[in-house]
Amino acid sequence: MAGSRDEAQFQCTLDAPRELVFEIWTDPRHVAQWWAPHGFTIPVCEIDLRPGGALRIDMRAPDGAVYPMTGTYDEIRAPERLAYTTSAMSENGAFLFEMRTLVTFAEQDGRTTVTVTMTVLRKTSAADPYLDGMEIGWTQQLQRLERYVGSLR
16 A cells, blocks of 8 residues: 555556456446455445446445445546545444545556555544555455456456
8 A cells, every 4th residue: 555544555457458347347246246355245236337426335244244335436437547436434324434536447468457546535533443454455355356357257
């Protein structure tokens, strides 16, 4: 992770063309298969892929706690760029933080490098433990994405 707790950047390179990777990142049938850290499941995954369209992903932890995330797409430039703003809530539904995420997809020789840049826009003091876990969470999430992409080939 590069940056502070309020800014982070993650990157991975996948053995797939960017059109496919973009689809895997934006189609709820795919997103539900890889989004979230190891051991989590996605009981709700709703994506309205258009500027102003809504995004909702509920992550269920291994202990059964559900962490909802809602948001809005700000920019969509298929297959090269996505930007969205999301709000994360605790397992009891309390607002934790709002974040802007920019995802870019760069293809070279049939491989796609995904770069995820996140900036915290506002947060509560209760958000700090969740933000502290962002590095391990996103690292695991991108590992799951890599395995999922590999399973499709």
